[in-house]
Amino acid sequence: MPHASSDDERPTPVAAPAAPPRRHVVVIGCGFGGLQCAKALRGTSVDVTVVDARDYHLFTPLLYQVASCLLNPSEIAAPIRKIFRGAPNVRYRQDEVVALDTDTQRVSLASGTVLEYDTCVVATGSVTTYYGIAAVEEHALGLKDLREALQLRNHVLERFEDASTADDAAARLRLLTFCIVGGGPTGVEYAGALAEFVRLVVPAEYPELSAGDVRIVLLEGGEWVLPTFAPKLSTYTERELTRMGVDVRTRTLVTAADADGVVLHDGTELPTATMVWTAGVRPNTPPGVPTDERAGRRMEVDDHFLVVGTTGTYAIGDAATGRGRHGEVLPMVSPVAMQAGRFVAGEILHGRGRRFRYRDKGTLATIGRTKAVGQVGRFTFTGFVGWVVWLGVHLWYLIGFENRLRVLMRWAWYYVRLDRPVRIVIRAGDRRR
Amino acid sequence: MPHASSDDERPTPVAAPAAPPRRHVVVIGCGFGGLQCAKALRGTSVDVTVVDARDYHLFTPLLYQVASCLLNPSEIAAPIRKIFRGAPNVRYRQDEVVALDTDTQRVSLASGTVLEYDTCVVATGSVTTYYGIAAVEEHALGLKDLREALQLRNHVLERFEDASTADDAAARLRLLTFCIVGGGPTGVEYAGALAEFVRLVVPAEYPELSAGDVRIVLLEGGEWVLPTFAPKLSTYTERELTRMGVDVRTRTLVTAADADGVVLHDGTELPTATMVWTAGVRPNTPPGVPTDERAGRRMEVDDHFLVVGTTGTYAIGDAATGRGRHGEVLPMVSPVAMQAGRFVAGEILHGRGRRFRYRDKGTLATIGRTKAVGQVGRFTFTGFVGWVVWLGVHLWYLIGFENRLRVLMRWAWYYVRLDRPVRIVIRAGDRRR
Numbered sequence: 001m002p003h004a005s006s007d008d009e010r011p012t013p014v015a016a017p018a019a020p021p022r023r024h025v026v027v028i029g030c031g032f033g034g035l036q037c038a039k040a041l042r043g044t045s046v047d048v049t050v051v052d053a054r055d056y057h058l059f060t061p062l063l064y065q066v067a068s069c070l071l072n073p074s075e076i077a078a079p080i081r082k083i084f085r086g087a088p089n090v091r092y093r094q095d096e097v098v099a100l101d102t103d104t105q106r107v108s109l110a111s112g113t114v115l116e117y118d119t120c121v122v123a124t125g126s127v128t129t130y131y132g133i134a135a136v137e138e139h140a141l142g143l144k145d146l147r148e149a150l151q152l153r154n155h156v157l158e159r160f161e162d163a164s165t166a167d168d169a170a171a172r173l174r175l176l177t178f179c180i181v182g183g184g185p186t187g188v189e190y191a192g193a194l195a196e197f198v199r200l201v202v203p204a205e206y207p208e209l210s211a212g213d214v215r216i217v218l219l220e221g222g223e224w225v226l227p228t229f230a231p232k233l234s235t236y237t238e239r240e241l242t243r244m245g246v247d248v249r250t251r252t253l254v255t256a257a258d259a260d261g262v263v264l265h266d267g268t269e270l271p272t273a274t275m276v277w278t279a280g281v282r283p284n285t286p287p288g289v290p291t292d293e294r295a296g297r298r299m300e301v302d303d304h305f306l307v308v309g310t311t312g313t314y315a316i317g318d319a320a321t322g323r324g325r326h327g328e329v330l331p332m333v334s335p336v337a338m339q340a341g342r343f344v345a346g347e348i349l350h351g352r353g354r355r356f357r358y359r360d361k362g363t364l365a366t367i368g369r370t371k372a373v374g375q376v377g378r379f380t381f382t383g384f385v386g387w388v389v390w391l392g393v394h395l396w397y398l399i400g401f402e403n404r405l406r407v408l409m410r411w412a413w414y415y416v417r418l419d420r421p422v423r424i425v426i427r428a429g430d431r432r433r
Numbered sequence: 434m435p436h437a438s439s440d441d442e443r444p445t446p447v448a449a450p451a452a453p454p455r456r457h458v459v460v461i462g463c464g465f466g467g468l469q470c471a472k473a474l475r476g477t478s479v480d481v482t483v484v485d486a487r488d489y490h491l492f493t494p495l496l497y498q499v500a501s502c503l504l505n506p507s508e509i510a511a512p513i514r515k516i517f518r519g520a521p522n523v524r525y526r527q528d529e530v531v532a533l534d535t536d537t538q539r540v541s542l543a544s545g546t547v548l549e550y551d552t553c554v555v556a557t558g559s560v561t562t563y564y565g566i567a568a569v570e571e572h573a574l575g576l577k578d579l580r581e582a583l584q585l586r587n588h589v590l591e592r593f594e595d596a597s598t599a600d601d602a603a604a605r606l607r608l609l610t611f612c613i614v615g616g617g618p619t620g621v622e623y624a625g626a627l628a629e630f631v632r633l634v635v636p637a638e639y640p641e642l643s644a645g646d647v648r649i650v651l652l653e654g655g656e657w658v659l660p661t662f663a664p665k666l667s668t669y670t671e672r673e674l675t676r677m678g679v680d681v682r683t684r685t686l687v688t689a690a691d692a693d694g695v696v697l698h699d700g701t702e703l704p705t706a707t708m709v710w711t712a713g714v715r716p717n718t719p720p721g722v723p724t725d726e727r728a729g730r731r732m733e734v735d736d737h738f739l740v741v742g743t744t745g746t747y748a749i750g751d752a753a754t755g756r757g758r759h760g761e762v763l764p765m766v767s768p769v770a771m772q773a774g775r776f777v778a779g780e781i782l783h784g785r786g787r788r789f790r791y792r793d794k795g796t797l798a799t800i801g802r803t804k805a806v807g808q809v810g811r812f813t814f815t816g817f818v819g820w821v822v823w824l825g826v827h828l829w830y831l832i833g834f835e836n837r838l839r840v841l842m843r844w845a846w847y848y849v850r851l852d853r854p855v856r857i858v859i860r861a862g863d864r865r866r
Contacts, residue, residue, distance in 0.1 A: 055590065056857040072505040077857045081638035088640065094594040113598065146859050157488065161527040165546065205514035207521065424489040424510045426579050 033317030034123030036341030140277035182279030183220025466750030467556030469774030501626035573710035615712030616653025
């Protein structure tokens with residue numbers, strides 16, 4: 001057995017017949033890429049160890065709905081052990097990778113354990129980047145994992161409480177100004193969801209406030225919101241968000257921030273108590289691996305996702321520079337990671353054979369309660385049709401039948417009752433020991 | 434207007450006709466007692482300010498189901514603002530009381546605001562007590578609010594993860610020994626729920642572990658578990674828990690604790706990484722109010738719940754020594770608080786008239802998936818019948834139609850699928866600023 005640590009194994013029967021040694025595949029990270037890879041290896045002839053500090057796979061496209069009081073955390077998080085229930089060849093290990101040595105083929109974990117591998121799949125994804133602006137990092141709220149989504153939910157609810165007892169108009173305006181930096185899908189979807197939260201909840205439940213006191217400002221550095229979408233979809237989105245009361249400002253960069261607010265590139269000061277940062281991610285590569293400077297420090301891989309210079313280490317998803325059929329670096333989006341995960345599982349099981357061909361299935365973003373934009377190849381959707389497509393796709397890709405059912409019911413409830421059910425401030429501290 | 438702070442009010446129309454001044458009622462705490470009182474004052478001729486640091490009413494009887502991965506926090510927490518949606522005379526204020534002056538009739542809040550009142554209802558409930566044993570307090574996990582329930586859930590899930598990679602048998606046994614101190618309803622219900630969690634989840638999802646490695650120890654200082662129930666119900670409960678694999682030890686006290694485990698009164702050391710403390714509560718009275726030494730430091734009130742020596746300050750629920758018709762101090766349970774809350778609202782609206790008569794509606798505790806014990810007057814229930822009664826009562830008293838529906842569905846899912854759906858470790862840190 002190639003496992004370095006035998007303590008997670010049941011004792012082997014003494015008289016076991018000599019079986020050919022099973023290859024040990026370590027999958028680092030159980031996001032979209034790692035999950036698809038490990039699922040494709042389930043029930044096969046290799047032993048799989050999935051390493052992730054979080055004990056769940058997170059459906060990140062719906063994080064903004066947790067942040068905006070619509071979904072519960074558990075509805076978009078599937079326990080990893082539950083996903084691999086009944087798979088005798090897949091083990092889960094809650095740990096963090098502190099070093100990856102592709103020469104000796106060892107993964108060092110924070111707990112001190114060292115895993116030896118025959119094959120490793122690095123699927124560590126990406127984390128928020130603040131482009132080195134320390135003041136922004138200090139004052140920004142992220143929206144990239146469950147902890148951040150809950151922090152944001154708590155923070156926004158508490159700003160409404162603070163505003164409801166604020167002494168003067170300027171303080172109240174600052175507390176009720178919500179600044180969202182980054183006009184990609186996350187920024188657009190959160191801005192739309194927050195605008196609906198304000199419209200549905202504030203008039204009914206905050207008699208001290210008026211919905212007109214609330215300002216939602218969406219800042220995008222480029223020419224358009226949703227810059228990766230077709231121009232007409234960007235225009236549509238901008239118009240719909242504006243109609244919903246969102247102050248959309250394109251060609252606007254944040255250059256500084258402090259406790260009072262943010263400063264824009266033209267020197268404008270925007271007093272705000274809330275800066276949500278969705279303006280960029282960087283690859284989250286394990287310590288000790290070489291990365292590609294020209295491709296945003298993602299790990300350089302060949303066209304079979306093998307890390308350059310190695311024979312048993314793959315890297316997929318946001319952490320690696322996977323390339324399309326014309327040599328273009330593929331975007332840091334979940335379909336790329338999922339397809340690469342399944343492709344690499346095939347490579348591991350059947351050897352180098354096929355060529356990876358990325359199938360662009362299109363992109364979608366929801367704007368409001370019954371509005372979304374989407375494009376699949378040359379086709380674009382807007383409005384209600386886009387929203388129905390968005391709904392179907394998101395339910396389809398959500399892991400777990402129960403989650404699908406529950407999220408669908410919650411959406412149905414919300415669309416009929418116009419309610420935001422999960423608006424409570426909860427804090428779950430760390431364990432005591 | 435008797436409100437000290439006018440900033441939470443819309444401007445009064447200039448030519449408003451002179452109305453008689455409205456009395457200002459401050460309700461401190463929105464637990465069972467405070468909520469019932471404020472609801473009974475909704476839409477009446479008094480102005481009500483509900484002060485609570487938490488923005489939700491918590492259905493504490495189901496906390497153990499959040500801790501044991503069955504329910505989401507939002508399913509047992511109703512936002513206070515939502516409860517009082519559309520009630521023009523009820524305002525919510527998220528704040529903490531730092532002082533209560535019953536002579537000048539002022540409530541001082543942590544934010545610096547001082548509320549003047551004509552009538553105050555102290556409904557601040559109770560908090561966990563460790564009877565002054567500092568080492569126990571340091572190492573114990575509580576189960577009295579949402580933060581503690583989530584801490585406990587995270588902690589238990591992480592002990593399973595730790596155990597699945599533990600080096601030696603003794604370390605593993607310690608990690609898999611869960612010690613629950615206190616054999617009242619909370620301790621019994623959590624012990625039963627944890628035993629079912631182990632039975633349902635461990636064999637299927639922790640191939641590194643065996644359900645037989647797990648020890649759940651329930652320690653009760655008195656003669657019986659569920660000491661306030663009829664003796665035959667205690668006996669039944671003890672037998673059923675034992676059948677489910679819980680090691681029930683009565684007449685056993687915890688005298689010390691450290692990082693390695695707990696020490697019992699006879700000197701026995703019980704190595705454990707988890708001590709859940711449900712062994713006692715103490716009244717959570719605001720600073721500056723006189724309390725009754727003989728009645729466990731609850732606030733002394735007359736038979737109309739007026740704090741002794743005051744004319745406008747009431748105290749109800751766990752924080753006060755409400756008395757029954759024979760002068761006996763009423764127990765610290767939710768029906769007492771709810772009935773007192775409604776009674777005091779009547780006193781506020783209609784003056785001193787009726788006599789408070791506590792109606793004991795009985796007590797219930799669930800043991801396992803389809804088993805509960807209960808007593809109503811001279812009648813006792815056990816097993817499936819008890820469980821059906823338990824289910825109906827808990828759904829009935831859960832606040833909010835959607836919560837009832839969702840909890841019922843979750844229970845149905847769980848009973849049919851034998852699943853524990855909410856088993857993810859999440860942490861929600863504090864806001865950044």
